[in-house]
Amino acid sequence: MAQKSIASPSAKAGEMGQQSAASIAGQGQFLLYQTADAQTRVQVRFHEDSIWLTQTQLAELYQCSSQNITQHIRAIYESGELEEDATCKPYLQVRMERGRQVHRSLKHYNLEVVLAVGYRAKSHRGTQFRRWATEQLKAFLSKGVLLDDERFKRGDDAEYFEELLARIRDIRSSEKVFWRKVLDIYATSIDYAPHTETSQQFFATVQNKMHWAAHGHTAAELIMQRVDAQAPNMGLTNWAGASQGAPVRKTDVGIAKNYLNAEELDTLNRIVTAYIEVAELQAQSHQPMTMRDWAQELDNFLRMTRKDILTHTGKVSADTALAKAQAAYAEYQAQVRNLPSPVERDFEAAIAQSVNQFQKSRKALPNKKKGEQT
Known part of the structure; x- marks a missing residue:
């Protein structure tokens, strides 16, 4: 199998749409997974030493309906096979809708969920993807970076390439x-x-x-x-x-x-x-x-x-x-x-805020006329 991998600071195809490097800061790199027969082509996220996909991408990967993916994920979590908090995270995505960019937070599932769904879906694509993902993780752990030589040779992501060279x-x-x-x-x-x-x-x-x-x-x-x-x-x-x-x-x-x-x-x-x-x-x-x-x-x-x-x-x-x-x-x-420490600065700010609130409350009290009893 000759799967391809691409690491880039910007997503340029499929569900991701156009996205700048600044908008994904701290949210990982994007990788393009493509099988040798080109029938499966999925853009995924690499972050925190794992691969992350949305339900839509899982459906594309395993060539089944989104409803089936939803059912499989629900069964995985309900059975206690995996914990949702540890394997599911929201990530910001930018998509083109009616000619304008729309920012949406979508749930992404890590490699454990991806493989568990593949087992339940009984898809041979799961085996291919597992091999590819394992290779990518090994490459990152040994080199600290994921690159696609062919994409850079074609001139794609020129701005990112120049930044990398710098x-x-x-x-x-x-x-x-x-x-x-x-x-x-x-x-x-x-x-x-x-x-x-x-x-x-x-x-x-x-x-x-x-x-x-x-x-x-x-x-x-x-x-x-x-x-x-x-x-x-x-x-x-x-x-x-x-x-x-x-x-x-x-x-x-x-x-x-x-x-x-x-x-x-x-x-x-x-x-x-x-x-x-x-x-x-x-x-x-x-x-x-x-x-x-x-x-x-x-x-x-x-x-x-x-x-x-x-x-x-x-x-x-x-x-x-x-x-x-x-x-x-x-x-x-x-x-x-x-210089005052951060704790000291916070304490001074809290004291100043309390004094201001006290002064405002005093000004808000009605003025008493002379001779009136309190």
Whole structure:
């Protein structure tokens, strides 16, 4: 069986209709299941490590009526075979009705229900789908992402593909990943010796050349200029855990990349990604290369891309920049500790609300004339 799978941030066919990535944030990816004979084609949702389908999609999958699906699901829950709370969830769907988009919350059933219904419906499609779903779940658990190469090659979901490429570039330019790739490449140098001062200086030179080409500063100069204990997030624009709402950590403030704006970050990511590709291609030629040769290759690459080439060590040392960043972090943390906690802010808000209500109630009381008794 040659079933196809598609992961996309937007649903473009069948029951889903047109839907933007923003409208499904936090509701998973969409996958397209299609049998080899193309008789069964169902768009399903992948979320929370499971496959989710509506009753209508179940009817399409097992090629039976919606009434039969309803009866099977009712029997499954009434018999206690599965618990509804654990296997059924509402998800927002956008459908075209009479030429306009309509948002509806529809019940979706997870893979356990899908397979249980397939057993009761006695459909061979259930066996096919179970195999496909198992493959998709294994792929996600091992890779953390589901992709359809053929759909991307056709140019479908171009916006999502560009976003995915941007994320990959950002990951590749992270210091941990970048240095691992650089280490693999430069370890082929005939004069390479790990943990020597020469090697460390060489890595710093490579990093600074790329930063200079992206924004005109060395890594240390950038940190020195932009770290600020008084600024929001100390002047950092991105850091590990930022997307999950995690605060700035001490290890974040010494990374120059974390201070770049969106345009600078995109430029650096592209330079790093392109250079790694060029360097890997050069390494495949198996020509003897010294570390100086590799440095020259970087200059040649930057000239080809018409970027400025760093010819000096910079005005600020790495130790000086790191010392300033860590001192600023200590000052920043002291300010954060002095701020009221969320519980304290809630308590203060509750007190203020009580005072306002009391004042309003006093104003609402009738004014008593002089001599009147209470």
